[in-house]
Amino acid sequence: MSMLSKLKPRKGSKKGRKRVGRGESSGWGKTAGRGHKGQLARSSADVPIGFEGGQMPLHRRSPKWGFTQNFRTRYHIVNLSKLSERFTAGEEVSPETLLSKGLIRNLEFPVKILGTGDLKTALNVRAHAISDGAKAKIEASKGNFEGLNWKAKASA
Numbered sequence: 001m002s003m004l005s006k007l008k009p010r011k012g013s014k015k016g017r018k019r020v021g022r023g024e025s026s027g028w029g030k031t032a033g034r035g036h037k038g039q040l041a042r043s044s045a046d047v048p049i050g051f052e053g054g055q056m057p058l059h060r061r062s063p064k065w066g067f068t069q070n071f072r073t074r075y076h077i078v079n080l081s082k083l084s085e086r087f088t089a090g091e092e093v094s095p096e097t098l099l100s101k102g103l104i105r106n107l108e109f110p111v112k113i114l115g116t117g118d119l120k121t122a123l124n125v126r127a128h129a130i131s132d133g134a135k136a137k138i139e140a141s142k143g144n145f146e147g148l149n150w151k152a153k154a155s156a
Helices: 081-087 095-100 130-138
Strands: 077-080 111-114 124-127 143-147
Touching: 077 081, 077 124, 081 111, 081 130, 111 124, 111 130, 130 143
Parallel strands: 077 111, 124 143
Antiparallel strands: none
16 A cells, blocks of 8 residues: 555656756856857846847837727628528528528627528518618518617626
8 A cells, every 4th residue: 555655756757957057067057058148148138029129129110000890790691692592481580590500600699681692582581680782672572571689798
């Protein structure tokens, strides 16, 4: 029976740290891998990331353009052509039915219907947003559209 106080790691499983600056014969003596002189050879060497010795750093001298809106609403986009392929006349189109037919991946984002393609059958469409062209095509095919409210999930 082994005693807890006598437990040791297996031989060869632990390796000691590299001890630099401990004599020439160690292979890491004298300058201890820091080279000769210079800012990084000093004991207090603390150079910020991107620092180029006082020269204007690359990330500041390269041009910047554009704008990324952090709080934009991302939509699942579904075109009328896909609805006419997967749904028959009189069927209800909702985020849940779109998910079950594989037109959207999840219910994480709101659904927007766009007007690319033709709609031959009358469909009852329930979605969070719709383009003007898509709404006109749905109403022209004797279908109707109902808007849904969207509340984004609170991120924890």
